[in-house]
Amino acid sequence: MFIPITSTVSVAPQISADDVAAAAAQGFRTIVNNRPDGESFDQPAGAEIAAACAAQxxxxxxxxxxxxxxxxxxxxxxxxxxxNGPVLAFCRSGTRSCNLWALAAAKGGIAPAEIVEAAGQGGYNVAGLMPLLRQLAGA
Known part of the structure; x- marks a missing residue:
């Protein structure tokens, strides 16, 4: 369920409070929620995930x-x-989380081509972000 993008960043579709224990067992230190509360009737509230994180x-x-x-x-x-990694970021499908990671990675100086390759190995296509990745990377 957790999709590795780099050795310290993974993304996932919507997680539950129960998934937080699995994330902790796999060595994640931070969970990033990229999904607004109330986006879907069936998603757990961010506060529920936050409480599970605190417990772990x-x-x-x-x-x-x-x-x-x-x-x-x-x-x-x-x-x-x-x-504060390793980091697990999630949203509805993992796509927004991967895209946001890509933008942050570019701002952090990672080469846009490396970002596109890493995302692709995880099954995500961030090539459409290339102009913005280049701009953020200062390339």
């Missing part, structure tokens, strides 16, 4: 991404969360 000794960071897209503030928040 994991950091929980909420960086909700909605239909309006990504902001620089969200990219910077993700970059800060990545500093």
């Amino acid at each position: 000794g994991l950091d929980y960071v909420a960086i909700p991404i909605d239909h309006t897209g990504f902001s620089l503030e969200q990219v910077e928040a993700m970059a800060a969360a990545l500093a």
